Amino acid sequence: DADVTQTPRNRITKTGKRIMLECSQTKGHDRMYWYRQDPGLGLRLIYYSFDVKDINKGEISDGYSVSRQAQAKFSLSLESAIPNQTALYFCATSTGVPYNEQFFGPGTRLTVL
Amino acid sequence: SQKIEQNSEALNIQEGKTATLTCNYTNYSPAYLQWYRQDPGRGPVFLLLIRENEKEKRKERLKVTFDTTLKQSLFHITASQPADSATYLCALDLYQLDTGRRALTFGSGTRLQVQP
Numbered sequence: 198d199a200d201v202t203q204t205p206r207n208r209i210t211k212t213g214k215r216i217m218l219e220c221s222q223t224k225g226h227d228r229m230y231w232y233r234q235d236p237g238l239g240l241r242l243i244y245y246s247f248d249v250k251d252i253n254k255g256e257i258s259d260g261y262s263v264s265r266q267a268q269a270k271f272s273l274s275l276e277s278a279i280p281n282q283t284a285l286y287f288c289a290t291s292t293g294v295p296y297n298e299q300f301f302g303p304g305t306r307l308t309v310l
Numbered sequence: 311s312q313k314i315e316q317n318s319e320a321l322n323i324q325e326g327k328t329a330t331l332t333c334n335y336t337n338y339s340p341a342y343l344q345w346y347r348q349d350p351g352r353g354p355v356f357l358l359l360i361r362e363n364e365k366e367k368r369k370e371r372l373k374v375t376f377d378t379t380l381k382q383s384l385f386h387i388t389a390s391q392p393a394d395s396a397t398y399l400c401a402l403d404l405y406q407l408d409t410g411r412r413a414l415t416f417g418s419g420t421r422l423q424v425q426p
Contacts, residue, residue, distance in 0.1 A: 240416040298344065299414060
């Protein structure tokens with residue numbers, strides 16, 4: 198779905214490097230989310246934002262940080278990447294009202310060597 | 311501990327049959343539950359939502375039930391087709407205790423394979 202885009206789509210990096218994943222949306226939604234997906238563990242919430250000034254930690258925020266630059270942009274940073282951060286990362290958006298139906302981007306496959 | 315359980319083993323069925331996937335949860339009281347479809351290498355796509363006061367919801371060949379007493383949701387695909395082959399995720403909309411905000415908590419998903 199081109200409404201939610203993620204860059205890069207694939208990234209290989211080395212342990213200790215700083216890396217940023219970017220998410221942009223044209224859906225006009227206020228709420229944005231970052232998830233990671235690992236085999237057998239499903240989607241786990243890293244951070245979420247209800248507007249530009251409202252950032253919240255999710256289930257697994259340690260080792261990650263985020264920036265909400267505008268309503269349409271939400272970036273995820275790994276300050277010092279480690280191998281167990283190798284995963285598939287998804288950005289999602291929602292209106293939140295009346296229900297929290299979410300729209301996902303295509304994902305970024307990150308490998309940390 | 312709180313958790314959401316979906317059968318981790320793949321479900322294999324013949325085309326034309328009804329597929330039934332299960333989502334069980336413990337220690338949650340969700341206001342509503344959602345089902346998503348995920349194809350390999352792609353993001354999940356929303357399918358259906360059911361509220362706690364609804365017993366059943368239908369959309370075309372899809373049917374979802376929600377039993378808050380059993381803490382279980384069943385997801386049915388009738389007249390299944392090979393194109394229905396995918397992983398199906400359930401998600402509960404829950405208050406996050408530390409932020410007071412609502413967010414989705416996902417199960418790990420069940421892979422469905424429909425054989426022609």
